[in-house]
Structures are given as structure tokens and as C-alpha cells.
Amino acid sequence: MKKLILCTCNKTLTKWLDFARIEKEVGSTFESIHIHDALCLEEGLTFLDAEVSKDDTVVIGACTSQIIGVPLAERLKSELVSYVPLREHVAWVHKDDQKGATNKALVLLNDAAIHVDFLEPQTAVDIEMEKKVLIVGGGIAGLKVASDLLQLGIEVTLLEPPEFNSKDYLEKNQFMADSSTLKGVVKDLKTTSKGVKKVCGTISKLSGRAGLYSVSLKRDNGKEEEILVGAIIIATNSEHSPPSIAKMCHYGKTNQTLLLSELSTLIAKQTAKESKTIFVTQDPSYHDSSVAGSYLLREVTYAAEKGNTVIVAHSDIHTKDENLYRAARKSGVIFIRGSLEKVSKKKKGLVCRLENTLESQVREFTVDYLVLQTQLKPWSGTRPLADTLGLNLDREGFIKTRYAKMKPVQTSKRGIFIAGNAKTPMNLNDALASASNASLEVFKNLIADGERKGWIPVVDEELCDLCDACVEACPNDALRHEGDLIKHIPMNCEFCGICVSACPTRAIEFQSHSKDSWLTRIESIATKHKKLEGQKPFSLVYACSECANASIDQAGFAGKGYPTGSYVIQFPCAGMVSPIEILKGLVVGAEKIIVAHCPPGGCHHQTGDHLSELVVKFTQDMLKSIGQDPSRVKATYMIAALPNKMQEEVAHRG
Amino acid sequence: MDKRIQLLDAIRAIAVKTPMNDVEVPESVVGFGTIEYKAQTCSACKKCILACEPAALDMEDTLNMHDYLRVTVPQEGFRSKNREVLVTLLQNLKQDHDYGDVQAISVPEGLPGYGSIVWSAEQCIACDKCIEACPEDCLTLQKTYKLPEIIGPIEAPPPRTEGKDWEPFIVCFVCWECSHAAADLAGLMHLHYPASIRTIRLPCSGALEPIHIMTAMANGADGVLVTGCLLSECHYGGDSPKAGNFMQEGFVKFWSDIFEEIGIGGRLNIDFASAAMGIKFAEIVETFTEQIRKLGPTPIQAKTEVQE
Ligand code: SF4
Ligand code: SF4
Ligand code: SF4
Ligand code: SF4
Numbered sequence: 001m002k003k004l005i006l007c008t009c010n011k012t013l014t015k016w017l018d019f020a021r022i023e024k025e026v027g028s029t030f031e032s033i034h035i036h037d038a039l040c041l042e043e044g045l046t047f048l049d050a051e052v053s054k055d056d057t058v059v060i061g062a063c064t065s066q067i068i069g070v071p072l073a074e075r076l077k078s079e080l081v082s083y084v085p086l087r088e089h090v091a092w093v094h095k096d097d098q099k100g101a102t103n104k105a106l107v108l109l110n111d112a113a114i115h116v117d118f119l120e121p122q123t124a125v126d127i128e129m130e131k132k133v134l135i136v137g138g139g140i141a142g143l144k145v146a147s148d149l150l151q152l153g154i155e156v157t158l159l160e161p162p163e164f165n166s167k168d169y170l171e172k173n174q175f176m177a178d179s180s181t182l183k184g185v186v187k188d189l190k191t192t193s194k195g196v197k198k199v200c201g202t203i204s205k206l207s208g209r210a211g212l213y214s215v216s217l218k219r220d221n222g223k224e225e226e227i228l229v230g231a232i233i234i235a236t237n238s239e240h241s242p243p244s245i246a247k248m249c250h251y252g253k254t255n256q257t258l259l260l261s262e263l264s265t266l267i268a269k270q271t272a273k274e275s276k277t278i279f280v281t282q283d284p285s286y287h288d289s290s291v292a293g294s295y296l297l298r299e300v301t302y303a304a305e306k307g308n309t310v311i312v313a314h315s316d317i318h319t320k321d322e323n324l325y326r327a328a329r330k331s332g333v334i335f336i337r338g339s340l341e342k343v344s345k346k347k348k349g350l351v352c353r354l355e356n357t358l359e360s361q362v363r364e365f366t367v368d369y370l371v372l373q374t375q376l377k378p379w380s381g382t383r384p385l386a387d388t389l390g391l392n393l394d395r396e397g398f399i400k401t402r403y404a405k406m407k408p409v410q411t412s413k414r415g416i417f418i419a420g421n422a423k424t425p426m427n428l429n430d431a432l433a434s435a436s437n438a439s440l441e442v443f444k445n446l447i448a449d450g451e452r453k454g455w456i457p458v459v460d461e462e463l464c465d466l467c468d469a470c471v472e473a474c475p476n477d478a479l480r481h482e483g484d485l486i487k488h489i490p491m492n493c494e495f496c497g498i499c500v501s502a503c504p505t506r507a508i509e510f511q512s513h514s515k516d517s518w519l520t521r522i523e524s525i526a527t528k529h530k531k532l533e534g535q536k537p538f539s540l541v542y543a544c545s546e547c548a549n550a551s552i553d554q555a556g557f558a559g560k561g562y563p564t565g566s567y568v569i570q571f572p573c574a575g576m577v578s579p580i581e582i583l584k585g586l587v588v589g590a591e592k593i594i595v596a597h598c599p600p601g602g603c604h605h606q607t608g609d610h611l612s613e614l615v616v617k618f619t620q621d622m623l624k625s626i627g628q629d630p631s632r633v634k635a636t637y638m639i640a641a642l643p644n645k646m647q648e649e650v651a652h653r654g
Numbered sequence: 655m656d657k658r659i660q661l662l663d664a665i666r667a668i669a670v671k672t673p674m675n676d677v678e679v680p681e682s683v684v685g686f687g688t689i690e691y692k693a694q695t696c697s698a699c700k701k702c703i704l705a706c707e708p709a710a711l712d713m714e715d716t717l718n719m720h721d722y723l724r725v726t727v728p729q730e731g732f733r734s735k736n737r738e739v740l741v742t743l744l745q746n747l748k749q750d751h752d753y754g755d756v757q758a759i760s761v762p763e764g765l766p767g768y769g770s771i772v773w774s775a776e777q778c779i780a781c782d783k784c785i786e787a788c789p790e791d792c793l794t795l796q797k798t799y800k801l802p803e804i805i806g807p808i809e810a811p812p813p814r815t816e817g818k819d820w821e822p823f824i825v826c827f828v829c830w831e832c833s834h835a836a837a838d839l840a841g842l843m844h845l846h847y848p849a850s851i852r853t854i855r856l857p858c859s860g861a862l863e864p865i866h867i868m869t870a871m872a873n874g875a876d877g878v879l880v881t882g883c884l885l886s887e888c889h890y891g892g893d894s895p896k897a898g899n900f901m902q903e904g905f906v907k908f909w910s911d912i913f914e915e916i917g918i919g920g921r922l923n924i925d926f927a928s929a930a931m932g933i934k935f936a937e938i939v940e941t942f943t944e945q946i947r948k949l950g951p952t953p954i955q956a957k958t959e960v961q962e
Contacts, residue, residue: 463734465697465789465790467700467767468766469698473767502766503736505736506734506735578736583740584743586747611764614762614764618762618768622717622744622759623747625719625756625757625758626719626744628747628748
């Protein structure tokens with residue numbers, strides 16, 4: 001039976017919505033209608049227990065599914081449910097137009113009635129997992145992950161790349177904290193991670209899927225080995241590299257010029273009364289991070305405290321810890337703005353010519369040592385490793401996170417995680433925190449018993465041209481062209497539907513969201529709107545179910561009203577929208593189509609924001625070429641933090 | 655494939671005029687034609703490209719809007735439903751039905767699933783393999799040969815002055831069987847036929863390759879005559895439509911049309927005589943010589959002359 005259950009939200013919604021009219025007019029679409037006053041409370045839930053059976057299809061008209069969906073997911077016996085956020089998308093945003101709001105509610109409920117007809121039960125995914133983890137890189141983050149996971153009872157293999165040398169590792173990581181802290185931490189981690197299996201070598205091949213990866217290892221002793229793991233954590237380190245001004249500064253030609261990472265060794269060797277003049281300079285072309293800035297301050301303070309005269313030529317020093325700067329001043333470090341123009345080797349020492357561009361002033365210093373701030377770069381083996389594993393890198397060559405805010409330890413590939421400096425140079429605390437995060441995330445994944453469920457794409461072999469468009473589009477390596485088949489790997493799938501938008505033939509369809517379902521729904525929204533509102537213009541918002549939908553919900557909470565005649569259709573991901581749905585919207589008479597996605601780089605499925613922009617641009621080009629106004633179609637991002645986005649987009653219609 | 659390029663180069667070498675019209679390909683002639691492409695059903699699957707040995711096909715990042723709008727979607731629809739809907743929606747939005755100035759649009763980089771096939775007339779050997787490979791029925795073979803596109807512009811050679819004692823120099827390809835015997839018979843019968851003719855014996859008229867015709871022309875022949883057994887009497891194919899002489903008739907017709915287009919029309923002919931037809935053979939030669947005499951010497955700068 002198809003059932004409609006409405007909630008008045010403790011009778012508050014009756015102020016803006018005419019429930020009696022809804023009940024009357026929606027009548028024949030559903031076999032039963034119930035209006036409840038508090039579905040989310042225990043009494044409401046008990047009512048649903050009794051009312052809804054396994055075979056019913058249900059439309060819930062209440063608050064946003066983000067709220068009501070949570071308790072209902074556990075209590076509703078049927079999986080075939082469509083939610084209409086009458087509160088956030090209708091009542092709260094059309095407060096001054098009861099008739100219009102009620103009309104809109106009718107349109108949306110009618111749409112949901114069609115939507116549930118297309119719903120299929122979610123597919124349970126095979127979640128067989130190898131409860132073992134491979135860590136690449138046995139530095140601080142790597143050791144931390146290893147000891148965390150060991151404590152959680154997970155079997156860990158630690159792979160150390162051939163370049164790895166535990167002796168100089170401490171030195172290489174000095175930018176993360178002062179050396180005594182560092183030493184202490186490493187010592188502790190070594191104790192707690194005892195028992196981890198260590199292997200020296202590199203990864204030569206990866207196959208399988210998230211949860212069941214088969215990794216081929218090439219060991220330093222020449223042996224090849226294949227291991228099965230459920231997850232991989234990349235915990236490689238950063239490397240120091242000489243800055244671009246190294247050559248000008250005679251780096252490598254004289255032992256009077258050194259890198260910042262070499263400074264502490266030099267100071268440590270100094271005898272008590274031996275005081276030197278040390279000139280430390282930044283590289284103007286290197287964008288300084290707060291990690292590098294803090295490191296610089298720590299080192300110069302140490303050198304000054306040992307009785308040296310320390311001059312720092314800087315353009316900009318970033319640090320999150322003001323105290324470091326204060327300590328440096330206190331220890332007697334001299335800070336001078338300016339950039340190094342020339343360095344000449346003289347008998348009395350190195351003559352450094354400094355130009356202060358702001359005051360067009362030139363000064364010369366004769367010093368014993370010239371110290372260059374190093375650049376922190378990704379580990380040199382990062383690119384080959386990323387290529388083997390199929391990971392994306394960011395602009396600087398560090399491993400890219402899937403989604404910086406919400407998924408900071410996930411990489412672009414499911415089942416592969418990052419910790420510590422593999423992502424970006426970090427100070428000790430951040431690196432340890434990120435390592436703990438990664439181990440928890442991996443642990444959660446590996447012990448996730450129960451089911452992983454979702455609507456998945458299904459390929460019809462008969463219709464498939466093997467064009468590979470879906471394979472190319474899938475951001476998660478969840479579709480593979482094997483022989484004469486396109487194979488879906490459910491464990492890698494994020495249920496985003498992006499693949500479906502790419503298919504030229506319709507050989508691949510997304511469960512519950514077939515092409516026909518979109519086309520039918522778009523058409524019926526238009527028909528119903530015209531029936532109730534006549535000539536009044538309307539717009540359609542194709543919103544992704546993540547950020548954009550949250551932003552539209554927030555518009556409701558924040559009371560950022562907008563005109564009625566604006567209908568939101570929720571897509572799993574904005575990347576699932578193809579030119580077909582957009583053009584269909586225009587054909588049925590929508591004045592404007594807005595494709596709302598997550599902010600740039602913030603798509604929860606990695607590429608949806610970018611792809612939907614491309615699709616909209618492409619559709620606009622089609623419209624231009626047939627003499628239609630391309631501005632009727634727009635792609636834009638919406639986020640919860642900007643609740644007025646919806647208002648801005650649909651307010652000025654026409 | 656090199657063979658095709660060689661042949662086209664040979665045609666360019668004997669052309670004295672830029673061809674202006676496409677040439678019809680006779681039914682019996684294989685290996686030449688035009689691949690017609692319907693963009694509106696194409697799924698950009700590249701199967702045709704993989705199938706094409708001479709690499710005559712390629713993929714371009716464009717969408718042919720013109721084809722999309724102009725096509726009539728058949729009753730049963732396209733096999734590719736997404737394309738069908740796209741085409742229908744676009745047609746629906748384009749209400750004025752004026753498709754004249756509709757331009758192709760480019761596909762944004764990074765958007766999979768769209769593209770257009772480009773076909774190169776020059777490389778194509780009309781082997782049909784792409785047509786068999788295409789799952790969406792986008793490709794068909796048309797019996798026309800896009801000569802202007804293939805040959806390109808030709809610079810006319812300086813006109814040649816007719817020497818006083820010029821006699822037509824004709825190369826005659828005769829088949830081993832009937833024609834050669836007919837020529838012999840003509841000789842035995844002391845029938846008079848022009849002396850300016852050089853006969854070259856071939857096993858069968860069907861064995862004559864176009865490059866030989868072009869080579870003869872390039873080397874200063876004023877005309878080329880091909881003779882074979884009477885039609886349906888080919889010693890190698892009888893009355894099958896695949897018999898050598900049948901096929902060659904189609905080919906020679908095709909080549910003469912091409913000769914017409916490249917400015918040397920009338921200088922190629924095919925005819926048939928049985929072993930017993932000495933008189934007929936003499937007549938054939940006579941008529942053709944007369945025709946060439948009227949046309950005058952070949953306008954082609956013979957290779958040998960160029961060398962001198
Ligand atoms: S594109 Fe999305 S839905 Fe499709 S296979 Fe990949 S992850 Fe799954
Ligand atoms: S996009 Fe469609 S036709 Fe192409 S390979 Fe995937 S399922 Fe097959
Ligand atoms: S007919 Fe043959 S040569 Fe021509 S394009 Fe098709 S496959 Fe290539
Ligand atoms: S023409 Fe046919 S074979 Fe070639 S890309 Fe298009 S659909 Fe595929």
C-alpha cells in the first residue's frame with residue numbers, strides 16, 4: 001500500500017500549510033493518509049511501528065530527512081520511503097503565502113508519490129574484509145598508526161621504503177618539534193609499536209578492492225611477496241630540499257653555508273665560549289607554511305640561546321604559536337625585513353647583501369655562517385607510489401585527501417588512507433593527531449560488521465557499447481572494463497550515480513533513480529504546478545544530497561524565505577545530473593534550472609562539483625547553438641554555512 | 655595501405671586539372687566509397703576506430719548539433735535511449751526548425767561520453783569493417799568517391815605543342831586469353847591497325863591494377879586501352895559478376911570518370927573481343943586511336959621528359 005504520513009511538527013506547521021486541503025486534494029494518489037503531530041517522538045514512532053508494514057511504500061511529509069530520517073531508519077519496516085521536507089523547504093520559507101505554500105506541498109507530495117514507485121530496496125554489498133593493515137612509511141605518523149592499531153588488535157605490516165633510514169629520520173623531522181620532544185616521542189612509539197612486522201621494500205602492484213587489496217611487495221632483498229590487506233595507510237614523510245637561492249649562496253661550495261636542518265648539529269658541536277654570527281634567510285619564492293615558520297623560530301632561538309649573534313632576514317614568517325616568536329626576540333635574535341641580493345666569499349667571512357625593498361635600503365653583513373630555510377617537499381617516492389596505487393596528488397605533490405573537511409584521512413581511493421606528513425608538512429602534534437584519526441577510521445572500516453547497503457549502478461550487457469565513459473567518469477575505481485564486460489566493484493562504490501550521467505546509451509542505470517524516473521518526475525512536477533498555479537513561473541533546483549541539500553535545509557532554519565514555485569529535486573550527487581535532465585526541465589517549461597553542488601573541491605564524491613559545472617557549461621553551449629537563452633541554466637555551489645544561497649538563486653527570477 | 659597512397663599519388667601526378675565533382679562508384683567496384691556518419695546515434699565508443707586498419711577514422715571532441723536537430727527519430731527509436739532523449743529534447747527546444755546556422759559545439763575537456771567521428775576520405779579503403787563494428791548503426795557506405803577532397807588542388811601544366819609528325823602512342827593491356835589471340839589473329843589476317851600501339855599481355859583483364867594505367871599515362875601514353883574476353887566469357891570467372899572482365903569494366907568506367915575530372919577525359923577505354931574476333935579487335939583499336947587523335951597528345955608532362 002502506498003501511504004502518506006504527514007507531521008504538523010507539534011501543530012506549528014498548520015500556521016503556514018493548509019493540512020485539510022492537502023488531505024483532500026492529495027487524496028486519490030495514496031491509499032491512506034495520516035496526519036500526526038509529532039512523528040519524531042516516541043508516540044509517533046510507535047504509531048509508525050503499527051502503521052507501516054514491510055510491503056508498504058511510504059511518503060513522509062515532515063521535517064528534513066536529515067532529522068526525521070535518523071530515527072525512522074531504525075523504526076520503519078519498509079525501505080521504500082521518500083521524504084518531503086515540508087518544514088524546511090516549504091512552511092518555513094514561504095511564511096507569507098499560505099496558499100502558495102500549500103500548492104507547493106501538493107506538488108512535492110505528488111512528486112514523492114511517483115518517486116516511491118521507482119524505489120527499489122538497497123543492495124547489500126559484499127563486505128568481506130581482510131582485517132590486516134599495511135602502513136607505508138615507518139616515521140612518526142607510521143609508528144603512531146602501527147602502535148594504535150596494534151592496541152586495537154589489528155595485524156599490521158610496516159613497509160619501509162628503501163630510502164628510509166631510521167637514523168637520519170630524526171634529523172629530517174626536526175621541523176616537527178624540538179629535538180628532545182621528538183626523541184622522546186619516537187622512543188615511546190618504538191616501544192608501543194613493538195611486535196609490528198617490518199618489511200623493507202616498495203609496492204610494485206595493487207589489485208583487488210577496498211577491504212580486500214592484494215599488494216605486491218618488492219623487498220630490498222630481491223624477494224617478491226604478495227600480501228592481502230583490508231586497508232593501506234600512507235605515512236610517508238616530508239623531505240627538505242635546498243631553496244632556489246642555494247646556488248647564489250654558494251651552498252655546497254663552502255661549509256659556511258648550510259641548511260636550516262643542519263644548523264642544530266652545528267650548534268651542538270660548538271664549544272661553550274665560541275660565539276658566531278649567523279645569518280638566516282628565507283627564500284622569497286617559497287610560500288612559507290606555519291610549520292616551516294615555527295621550525296625556523298625554534299632553530300634560531302636555540303642558536304641565539306647558545307650565545308651566537310643571529311640575524312634573520314625575512315619577508316614573512318608564519319606561525320600558529322606566538323610564543324615562539326616572543327622567545328626568539330627574548331633570546332636576542334635580530335629580525336630584519338629584506339631579501340638577500342648577493343653573497344660574496346671573503347676572508348673575514350661571508351658578505352651578505354640585503355635589500356629592503358620597502359625602504360629601498362641596502363645593507364651588508366659579514367657573517368660566519370649563512371643558513372638557508374629549507375623547502376619542505378613531499379617524499380621523493382611519492383609520485384611513483386601514487387601512480388602504483390592510483391592516488392591523486394595535490395599541486396605541491398603531496399597526496400590529496402578525498403575531502404579536506406570531512407574526510408581528512410581518506411585518499412581519493414577507498415580503502416587507502418593517509419597520516420602525517422604524507423598529506424602536508426605538519427608539526428608533531430598535528431601529525432600524531434592525524435595518525436590517530438587514520439587508525440580510528442581504518443579500525444571503524446575493518447570492524448564494520450553488519451551490512452553496507454546502497455543503490456548501485458547496474459549494467460545491461462546487451463545495451464552496453466563498452467565505450468568506457470562510465471569507467472572514466474567513476475571517481476572511485478568502482479567500474480572496470482574487463483574483457484567484454486563492464487564490471488562493478490560494489491565495495492569501492494560510493495553510490496553517487498556519476499557513472500550513469502556519462503553513459504551515452506543508457507546501458508547503465510542507477511537503482512531507484514533510473515533515467516525514466518527523473519524524466520517522469522520532472523514532467524509531473526511541471527504538470528502539477530501548472531494545474532495549481534497556472535502561468536506562474538517556476539524553477540527547478542537539482543540539488544546534491546550533501547552540501548546543497550544542507551544549505552537549502554538551512555535556508556529554512558534561518559528563515560531565509562524565497563518565492564514559491566521553486567522545487568528542489570534531490571540527486572545523490574550533482575555529478576549525476578546530465579544534460580538530459582536539464583533540457584527536460586526546460587522543455588516542461590521551467591524558467592530556470594539550477595544545479596546545486598558542493599563547493600569547489602568539496603564534493604563528497606570527489607568530482608561531482610566539477611563534473612556538474614562541465615555538464616551545465618556543455619548544456620549552455622547546446623542552448624546557445626539552438627538560439628535559446630543559456631542563462632536559464634546555472635550551476636552553483638551551496639553550503640550549509642551560506643543559508644541565503646537558495647534565496648539568492650531563486651529570488652530574482654525572469 | 656601504402657598501396658592506396660601510391661595510387662593516389664599516381665593520380666595526382668597525371669592530373670592536369672583540379673577535380674570539382676565527386677565521382678560515382680559503379681556497383682561492381684569495391685574499395686572506394688564514402689563513409690556517411692550519423693552523429694545523433696553515436697555513443698563515441700570508438701569501436702569503429704579500432705576496427706579501421708588504415709586509420710581513416712578518428713574521434714573529435716565536438717557534438718554535431720546540426721545532425722542532432724535534423725534527424726527524424728524513427729518510430730522504434732534509437733538503440734541508444736539516452737541519445738534519443740537528448741535529440742528529442744533539443745528538437746523540442748528548437749522551435750523555429752531553422753537549422754541552417756546551427757554549429758557544432760565542443761565537448762568540455764574531462765566530460766566523458768561525447769564525441770564525433772571524423773573520417774578521412776584519403777585513407778579509407780571502403781572495407782566496411784567500421785560499419786560491421788558499429789553497435790549503433792551510425793555508419794553507412796555511400797557509392798561516391800570524394801575526389802576533390804582527396805586529390806586536392808592541381809596546378810595545370812603548360813600546354814603542349816603538337817609536333818607535326820605526332821602519332822598517338824597508345825598502351826593496350828590485353829588479356830592472355832581471348833584478346834591476345836584476337837590481336838594475333840588480326841595480325842595474321844593482315845588487318846590494318848595503327849602501329850602506334852604497344853600491347854602488354856596480362857593473365858586476365860581483371861588482373862590489371864589501376865597503378866599500371868596511371869603509370870602508362872605518367873610515362874607519356876596518349877591513351878590506355880584495356881581489352882578482355884567477351885563479357886560472360888571470362889576464362890577465370892565465366893559469367894559471374896565477379897569475373898575479371900566484369901569487374902574491370904566497372905573499374906575502367908570508374909577510372910575514366912576520374913580521368914574526366916582530372917582533365918584527361920576520353921583517354922581510357924575498355925572493350926571486349928573473343929579469340930575469333932580479329933576484325934572486331936582491329937576495329938576497337940582503330941576507333942580508340944581515332945578518338946585519341948582528335949584529343950591530341952597527352953597534356954601530361956611525361957616523367958621521362960621531365961627527367962631530360
Ligand atoms: S560513479 Fe559512483 S555510483 Fe558509479 S560506480 Fe563509481 S562510485 Fe559507484
Ligand atoms: S558508459 Fe554505458 S555504454 Fe559505455 S561502457 Fe559504460 S555502460 Fe557501457
Ligand atoms: S570502410 Fe574500412 S577503411 Fe574506411 S573507415 Fe571504415 S574501416 Fe576504415
Ligand atoms: S560511429 Fe559507431 S562505432 Fe564509431 S564511435 Fe560511434 S557508435 Fe561507436
